[in-house]
Amino acid sequence: MTDTHRVTCCIAGGGPAGVMLGFLLARAGVRVAVLEKHKDFFRDFRGDTIHPSTLQVMHELGLLDQFLARHDKVSDLRVVVGGEEFQVADFRHLPTVCKFVALMPQWDFLNFLSAQGKRYPGFDLLMETDATDIVVEDGRIVGVRAETPGGSIEIRADLVVAADGRHSTLRERVSFVAHSLGAPMDVLWMRLSRKAGDPDQTGGYINYGHMMVALNRGDYWQCAFVIRKGGYADLRVRGLDAFKEDIRRIAPFVADRLDELRDCDDIKLLTVAVDRLKTWWRPGLLCIGDAAHAMSPIGGVGVNVAVQDAIAAANILAEPLREGKLTNDHLDQVQKRRTFPMKVIQAMQLTVQNRLIDPLLASDKPVKAPWGMRLFNAFPVLRRFPARVVGIGVRPEHVRTPPHPPAPVADPAAGLRSLVQG
Secondary structure: OOEEEEOOEEEEOOOHHHHHHHHHHHHOOOOEEEEOOOOOOOOOOOOOEEOHHHHHHHHHOOOHHHHOOOOEEEOEEEEEEOOEEEEEEEHHHOOOOOOOEEEOOHHHHHHHHHHHHOOOOOEEEEOOOEEEEEEEEOOEEEEEEEEEOOEEEEEEOOEEEEOOOOOOHHHHHOOOOOEEOOOOEEEEEEEEEOOOOOOOOOEEEEEOOEEEEEEEOOOEEEEEEEEEOOOHHHHHHHOHHHHHHHHHHHOHHHHHHHHHOOOHHHOEEEOOOOEEOOOOEEOOEEEOHHHOEEOOOHHHOHHHHHHHHHHHHHHHHHHHHHOOOOOHHHHHHHHHHHHHHHHHHHHHHHHHHHHHHHHHHOOOOOOOOOHHHHHHHHOHHHHHHHHHHHHOOOOOOOOOOOOOOOOOOOOOOOHHHHHHHO
């Protein structure tokens, strides 16, 4: 027999959009359950650049000092094209409290947000709880069915939020189909040790038909190697030694540690997608984050756009959810609020993909930096525009929901959390 439980809002997906929304709603006095299908947040090679827009939100919530207790920071972005270095973005002039990008593993980010959520009595985070289906009554979605180690459960809610990513199960259950905007590339993630004498800063390397971004993680580099869409099969045919040679040619400073890549299992494939839904909601259900619009990794904005979705949703939905007055118009307001910035960012990403990355990947010849890039070195003020787009984005969101007092930390086995223990 399936156990049935009741909350005001049930959120499927424990990524940045889902956990942030759950935290903000609980902070505003809404009873919320966040369902995460894995047993923890540890997933290597996920987006973990926390931009000034998100850091500004941490400041507004009074959490910035705690948040920045452990992080690396990037104050500018540099790229090496055909052996020439260019500084293309400078965050030091942004009108924000933090004038840098914080590098924080996504599992640390999500653990931090969930810990803040657990300070409020209305917040439940259910790990190892996989939302597999929706519950519909009279044409309205009224809950979800989920699988846990303790068996099947049903959670009824005034609102179900699909924040379960670009392969959203709940989106599929309501037959929402995302419109693909195209992506000519995929990304290979890998880890290489960092040694004395290496560059200090995060940077991009472009040459010979290849592109790699190296993120400084202190004692190692997290590397993103860009390949043509569907090119992973070709890489496996060519072999690991040929792939290592591709890396050595464009980023020779890591040549002495490429043996750390022992086999293809040390390389993780990220299939890039850029898409969006025409409609984000139906009665009783709202899609946000990647479930509503998958972003390209260009600019590393994915986490931050998801957080912005969550803030906008909390600002619009908290009061009607708390007072039992939620309408379809409120759900439509969330979509309208977030559609314009999402479309602008995707348009910029597509421009970079189609005009820079696609032609680059089509040739294995040495690359010469375009004249336009040289303007960034000649006129440093131009670096402020990319910094603004990447660091703050379009129509940044701010927390508008007044907080309810947090309660003492409850017994971790209390409430819905006890369900997943079997």
